[in-house]
Amino acid sequence: MRSHLLPEFIVERIEERCDKCGVCIKxxxxxxxxxxxxxxxxxxxxxxxxxxxxxxxxxPNKALIVRPYPGSYRPNAYWTKEIISDIKKQAEQGGVLxxxxxSDRPYKVYFDHILLNASQVTNPSIDPxxxxxxxxxxxxxxxxxxxxxINGDDIDIRTELHPNLVVETPILFAGMSYGAISYNAFxxxxxxxxxxxxxxxxxxxxxxxxxxxxYGPVAIVQCASGRFGVDPEYLNCAAAIEIKIGQxxxxxxxxxxxxxxxxxxxxATRMIPEGTxxxxxxxxxxxxxxxxxxxxxxxxxxxxxxxxxVFVKIAAVHNVAAIASxxxxxxxxxxVIDGFRGGTGASPKVMRDHVGIPIxxxxxxxxxRLREEGIRHKCSIIASGGIRCSADVVKAIALGADAxxxxxxxxxxxxxxxxxxxxxxxxxxxxxxxxxxLAKRLNPKEGAKRLVNLLRAWSLEIKDMLGGMxxxxxxxxxxxxxxxxxxxLEEWELRVLGIKGAGE
Amino acid sequence: MTxxxxxxxxxxxxxxxxLKYARIEGDVAEIDASDLKHKELNDLMRECVLRGxxxxxxxxxxxxxxxxxxxxxxxxxxxxxxxxxxxxxxxxAFLSGHRxxxxxxxQDGVGNTMDSGEIIVHGRxxxxxxxxxxxxxxxIRDNVGYRTxxxxxxxxxxxxxxxxxxxxxxxxxxxxxxxxxxxxxxxLKNEKHKSHYIGTGMHGGVIYLRGKVEDYQLGKEVGVVEMxxxxxxxxxxxxxxxxxxxxxxxxDKDEILAGNFMKLIxxxxxxxxxxxxx
Numbered sequence: 001m002r003s004h005l006l007p008e009f010i011v012e013r014i015e016e017r018c019d020k021c022g023v024c025i026k027x028x029x030x031x032x033x034x035x036x037x038x039x040x041x042x043x044x045x046x047x048x049x050x051x052x053x054x055x056x057x058x059x060p061n062k063a064l065i066v067r068p069y070p071g072s073y074r075p076n077a078y079w080t081k082e083i084i085s086d087i088k089k090q091a092e093q094g095g096v097l098x099x100x101x102x103s104d105r106p107y108k109v110y111f112d113h114i115l116l117n118a119s120q121v122t123n124p125s126i127d128p129x130x131x132x133x134x135x136x137x138x139x140x141x142x143x144x145x146x147x148x149x150i151n152g153d154d155i156d157i158r159t160e161l162h163p164n165l166v167v168e169t170p171i172l173f174a175g176m177s178y179g180a181i182s183y184n185a186f187x188x189x190x191x192x193x194x195x196x197x198x199x200x201x202x203x204x205x206x207x208x209x210x211x212x213x214x215y216g217p218v219a220i221v222q223c224a225s226g227r228f229g230v231d232p233e234y235l236n237c238a239a240a241i242e243i244k245i246g247q248x249x250x251x252x253x254x255x256x257x258x259x260x261x262x263x264x265x266x267x268a269t270r271m272i273p274e275g276t277x278x279x280x281x282x283x284x285x286x287x288x289x290x291x292x293x294x295x296x297x298x299x300x301x302x303x304x305x306x307x308x309x310v311f312v313k314i315a316a317v318h319n320v321a322a323i324a325s326x327x328x329x330x331x332x333x334x335x336v337i338d339g340f341r342g343g344t345g346a347s348p349k350v351m352r353d354h355v356g357i358p359i360x361x362x363x364x365x366x367x368x369r370l371r372e373e374g375i376r377h378k379c380s381i382i383a384s385g386g387i388r389c390s391a392d393v394v395k396a397i398a399l400g401a402d403a404x405x406x407x408x409x410x411x412x413x414x415x416x417x418x419x420x421x422x423x424x425x426x427x428x429x430x431x432x433x434x435x436x437x438l439a440k441r442l443n444p445k446e447g448a449k450r451l452v453n454l455l456r457a458w459s460l461e462i463k464d465m466l467g468g469m470x471x472x473x474x475x476x477x478x479x480x481x482x483x484x485x486x487x488x489l490e491e492w493e494l495r496v497l498g499i500k501g502a503g504e
Numbered sequence: 505m506t507x508x509x510x511x512x513x514x515x516x517x518x519x520x521x522x523l524k525y526a527r528i529e530g531d532v533a534e535i536d537a538s539d540l541k542h543k544e545l546n547d548l549m550r551e552c553v554l555r556g557x558x559x560x561x562x563x564x565x566x567x568x569x570x571x572x573x574x575x576x577x578x579x580x581x582x583x584x585x586x587x588x589x590x591x592x593x594x595x596x597a598f599l600s601g602h603r604x605x606x607x608x609x610x611q612d613g614v615g616n617t618m619d620s621g622e623i624i625v626h627g628r629x630x631x632x633x634x635x636x637x638x639x640x641x642x643x644i645r646d647n648v649g650y651r652t653x654x655x656x657x658x659x660x661x662x663x664x665x666x667x668x669x670x671x672x673x674x675x676x677x678x679x680x681x682x683x684x685x686x687x688x689x690x691x692l693k694n695e696k697h698k699s700h701y702i703g704t705g706m707h708g709g710v711i712y713l714r715g716k717v718e719d720y721q722l723g724k725e726v727g728v729v730e731m732x733x734x735x736x737x738x739x740x741x742x743x744x745x746x747x748x749x750x751x752x753x754x755x756d757k758d759e760i761l762a763g764n765f766m767k768l769i770x771x772x773x774x775x776x777x778x779x780x781x782x
Contacts, residue, residue, distance in 0.1 A: 089781050090781050093782070095779050095780045095781035096779055096780050096781065097781050098780045098781065225655075226636075227635075227636035227655065230598075230617055230636070230638075231619045231638065232576040232598050232600040233576075235576075235598065258777065259777065267659065268659070271659040271662070272658075272659060272708070273658065273659065273681075273773070277707055277773065277777065278681075279655075279679055279681070279707065281655065285632055285635060285651050285655070285678075286613055286616060286632050286635055295569070295593055295594060295613070298512050298543075298570065299570055299573060299594050299598065299616065300598075302543075302546055302569075302570040302573040302597070303570075303573050303574070303597065303598040304576075305550070305574060305576075329508065331513075373508075374508070375508050378508065
């Protein structure tokens with residue numbers, strides 16, 4: 001069947017800059033470039049281009065320009081080019097549209113409608129370059145009260161404490177599985193977490209055996225509906241365990257890692273035969289209620305001798321506050337809430353773009369509800385899904401989170417350009433691929449360096465913002481909505497966010 | 505402010521207070537579980553092992569969960585656990601190499617995500633038996649509930665085995681990705697097996713069914729294939745083991761083997777490979 005689709009990108013070459021070196025041919029996994037028959041010219045088939053910009057960055061002479069294909073249908077604000085293309089694609093292939101990365105739809109971005117406060121006159125601001133500024137964050141259940149015993153200089157805590165995790169900045173790496181991403185990308189995240197003093201989450205693809213001793217202590221190991229790679233050693237080598245109920249990019253559905261991505265190494269880590277689809281069921285089939293969730297939470301605590309905090313990750317959906325309350329009561333130490341902008345290696349487009357709610361509203365609603373019920377201290381909250389910059393981190397914490405997960409931002413640091421083709425396994429940047437020739441493009445050491453740089457940069461900025469507000473510890477920002485003001489928001493939005501309008 | 509009750513941890517006594525429920529003699533510990541909460545029993549079992557017990561006899565068990573789950577030790581010590589009474593949900597969840605024998609019925613989640621070891625139940629078991637099981641063996645003498653062996657897995661030589669003497673409820677072997685399930689139907693009197701949607705979404709492993717099943721009881725993703733020599737050999741061993749475990753029933757291996765067997769395998773390793781547009 002002849003495809004009726006228009007090209008997505010156009011590749012242009014500045015002829016006088018091109019010396020026909022052939023780097024573009026090597027770099028492009030999409031076969032946009034090829035030699036002509038006598039190898040005197042490079043031919044370009046831009047209809048195959050996905051716009052990942054790999055060739056542009058690696059062209060030694062900067063001779064290439066890749067930009068969206070300028071030709072389009074008659075302009076129509078309703079039947080847009082994207083809508084028309086999707087219909088044509090489905091008419092040709094008859095399947096569920098797959099996409100990668102978080103939703104790109106122009107829904108309102110609440111972070112961009114919230115402004116931060118700063119001290120002026122009445123309350124001195126703090127200069128973080130010279131004064132102590134605390135970003136260290138403790139994650140886990142806190143006691144109702146603390147009993148201490150003072151014997152001279154010794155102070156003993158008599159209350160039995162629940163296990164807590166310490167991170168040096170309130171930014172953790174979100175669950176991205178080995179399988180969804182390459183070994184090198186996975187390793188880079190682990191290395192960066194270790195170096196900076198934070199944690200990374202394994203996603204549900206297990207933790208390769210050889211990484212357990214060194215990186216287990218900075219790993220949050222996931223136990224998802226597929227239970228891939230979950231063995232007693234995996235659970236016990238980790239810093240914490242995360243029960244994944246849902247993710248923001250595809251709330252309510254499971255996942256399919258296609259058989260062609262299940263290589264020998266992945267099959268060993270997930271403990272399934274090579275070439276088999278790794279199917280994660282939509283629900284955990286041992287969890288149909290809050291009581292069942294509690295049963296798995298305690299099963300995991302039992303399996304790890306009550307030494308590890310148990311996280312529960314859910315997608316932000318309509319009744320998120322009530323669900324979160326149930327999760328705390330079920331015994332979770334940390335709740336991760338993943339907003340609808342959350343990324344993915346593969347999701348049905350319809351789920352990614354139409355299901356869930358924004359993380360800002362979800363965090364505010366959950367924090368408010370848990371405070372009202374007097375159980376906010378029973379768990380920590382991690383905001384996840386579309387955290388783009390340090391200001392988003394600060395706003396998320398002021399809305400009630402303890403810390404944030406970053407996934408997409410971390411991958412961008414590693415090279416990702418958001419081309420959204422993760423599900424094809426042909427990532428030119430070596431991130432979302434199991435092709436050894438592509439995966440080796442990402443050097444884990446260099447990747448870790450980029451990630452550490454990003455964490456450092458954001459942490460410095462967070463300190464600046466805190467100092468400006470006259471706050472010297474991230475703890476004092478949590479749920480401190482007095483430092484937020486809304487702009488361009490309706491009454492109901494301000495009410496849900498629990499913030500005043502600018503000028504109020 | 506609403507009341508917060510942590511029913512699982514509330515009122516759990518210290519190990520010193522619990523030791524009176526255990527009698528340790530040599531490497532055998534006998535525990536009277538009648539007054540113990542879930543966590544207390546597991547705390548005490550762990551303590552007994554740390555004090556050198558390798559065989560745990562649990563008396564008057566009544567609904568305590570996660571028996572065997574807490575016994576993950578880096579030195580891979582193997583424990584024998586004998587349970588008298590009715591263990592609670594998630595018996596042997598994440599089990600790491602131990603052997604559990606239950607003289608009674610078991611509840612839901614037997615062998616949930618079990619890694620290795622053996623569970624033998626002299627009675628029936630509830631729902632989601634052997635869910636996501638990845639190694640070891642489970643023998644259930646009588647019937648099991650819904651969603652048995654869901655998402656069981658295998659990897660190379662690690663092939664989990666589940667043998668059920670009776671029949672199973674719906675969704676037996678759903679999403680199954682590996683392992684062997686043997687459903688013997690010994691308590692059926694010429695009736696069909698109970699389960700519908702057998703092997704729905706199955707993409708690995710084998711189910712052996714003895715007795716009657718109609719086509720409409722099978723999921724779309726499984727196919728019936730001929731039994732071969734090695735299947736019979738496998739079954740012979742498994743059934744012999746089954747008969748030995750449950751000698752109280754005086755089952756005859758050859759009689760069981762003479763029944764009508766059916767072998768179910770997935771039609772593809774990639775059941776949902778063709779539903780997407782790229």
